[in-house]
Amino acid sequence: MNITRLGVTAITLAAVGALALSGCAGGASAPASTPNPGAIISTNGSEPQNPLIPTATTETGGGKIVNSIFAGLVYYDAEGAAVNDVAAAITTDDNTTYTIKIKPGLSFSDGQVLTSNSFVDAWQYGALLSNAQLGSSFFSDIAGYSVEQDSPLTGLTVVDDTTFTVALTAPLADFPQRLGYAAFYPLPASAFADMAAFGESPIGNGPYMLDGPKAWKHNEKIDLVVNPAYDGGRKPKNGGLSITFYANQGAAYSDLLANNLDVLDSIPDSAYGTYESDLGDRVVNQPAAILQAVTIPARLPHFSGEEGALRRRALSMAINREEITKIIFSGTRTPASDFTSPVLDGWSDTLRGADVLEFDAKAARKLWARADAISPWTGSFQIAYNADGGHQGWVDAASNSIKNTLGIDASGAPTPTFAQARTAIADRSIQTAFRSGWQADYPSLYNFLQPSYATRAGSNDGEYSNPEFDSLLARGSAEGDLAAANSDFQKAQEILLQDLPAIPLWYANVTGGVGLDVHGVVFGWDSVPLFTEITKG
């Protein structure tokens, strides 16, 4: 009797959770009382791995802080569209030379005036090789950039205090969309005098500023308060942010349950089974701009030419994405239907050839047999992954799915650390297929396609090369408007669906939790909550 009742409760809770998921993506029920405009929102983060200099920040721990204390030319709204922030207008005639006008009379939080030089000097600093900034490659399309020697960005010209021009080496339709990324933030003149001290206690122009010069308590937390000098579209509806650094996501989850934390941006794996009943309608579950895939380099035996194409298609159709996302990930992933992400403008799930991403055991076996007719299969199919990232579950499941469908030996090949896995991938010594993940830097189809699949592109770890694909990307970049560009990019994707340089698996969802009395939590396209919109009380 009791057991039955417990079961009913569990089902009810699950149903309530599911309703919350579908109906209330924002977790933002109407505020019951008037929110307190001075409330400090506490959220989880991680110790920044680098100094808090925008061009040195490429990971999420520091990114969350840098994006809160700096404002770029544009910012991204909840839909991922670029909206002018510091910029008054960004114009171009040929997608190659852009004229950027910034709003007059803006300043940094300590009163230093913000001019075109704040941008130009910051970009020059970030691009200069000897400054060794992790984000330097973001400037690679600007004229004058060099990866071999110190070379100034000759493409940047200051016209007057509120105007500057940017000359690119090739037409890029989506250049304005990139300008909301951290690397393109401005720096005050004082930063260049002592960059190390600046990285410890940065002065920005964003919606928030550091709560005093010692606000960054290393490995503990960082406190941000509203920056009164900011007057853009991201004006905070709360009094500030307190970002606690957790080494262990489980600790953050416990804090959320005990109501010590207002916003948690990812539910730890250990709570996948219980979070819906723990949190009820305080769950936020949205798709994110993260694609997970398995890259199969063409240099592996059996994976080049006609035989390789058949085997890639067979493997893709042998993986039961639906079941793995449901069972292993408890619905926190969505099966992929292309190489980008559903949060992007221009995304489509009806691309020609997308059926290759659906589970079809019969078709998979047929394709595999055709490949065997060209050259019989030998050895085993392995997927390399780093064991410190929680990947074992799905890699084993995908391998089993392949093994059961195709009747070949398939398994995961773990390496202990992320550093080790990345080193083997970067120096091309890896001899198996490998897990690959891509999180976009700015919301654009191009940013998912170009870096990973264009010939000799920075992150093309599978060394894929198809001139037809490259020329479609180039054509899209030169198009006058976004819709035309996106249609070229989609055609380029249809080529990828034929060649499958990587097998797309699923889109990651951002699954977060919200504290009691906290409202307006919406995650941006980059899976980070739009902190300025959150209210409490």
Next chain:
Amino acid sequence: MTGYIFRRILQAIPVFLGTTFLIYFMVFAMPGDPIVALFGDKTPNPAVVAQLRAQYHLDQPFIVQYFIYLGGIFRGDFGLSFSGEPVTAILARTFPVTARLAILALLFETFFGILVGLISGLRKGKLFDASSLAVSLILISLPIFVIAFVAQYVFGVWLGWARTTVSSGAPLQDLILPALVLASVSFAQIMRLTRASVIETSGLDFVRTAYSKGLSSRRVIPVHILRNSLIPVVTYLATDFGVLLVGATITEGIFNVPGVGNTLYQAIIRGEGPTVVSFVTVMVLIYLVVNILVDLFYGLLDPRIRYVK
């Protein structure tokens, strides 16, 4: 006595050099390039990588790196972490937190362990003895993370008596729960050690003599039985204090304590050579000092073990 201490300190020098060398070698030999990992899933620009390698001396051969590091230590410079913070600052920030946690845990386990152990030993075979033995067996067999999670859930989330995680600055009241968790396993060990030792001592001739002289149990138990039962307990406590001081990675992780274990764990994951080696070096020093102190302390407890020349 002074000569003995001096000799012990001299012995510590080669131990110190040997361990730092070994640790440095192990961090160096760790597979994977930490600089490449800094770029995440993106393929880094080789020139920037070379620049960063030079900055952290990672482009030098191992032995050169080691001597650069060692030279730095003698000038009080332990190198920089990847976020640009001097490692000395990290040490100065995390060790006091862990020390507070360790002392608190040590107090809990010493007090409760000796108290319960003494009562159990004196009432061997009675209900109190049987039940405390059962409890200690449970505590010993449970992995610490189970105890930590259960304590965090029950006292933090459910009852709300304690904070689930330690807040910034690690105030003492936040550290009580993690300290109790840390103390739980050692409590069981100390309780059992004390109990066994008390039972053994109670049967010795001098105890019988003391009673037959007409001394009350109020005098015999603390002075004759307890004091003579404490030697194995003190040995255990000293080692345990060393273990606690070098950080409890799992417990610190679960309660988000910004201490040594937590910081070291993250530094290892990131392959931050200077941070890892400096932490371990300081840990080695602590072990050496604690060990010397323990050896000296024996003499105070038992006059038979005095260091004469």
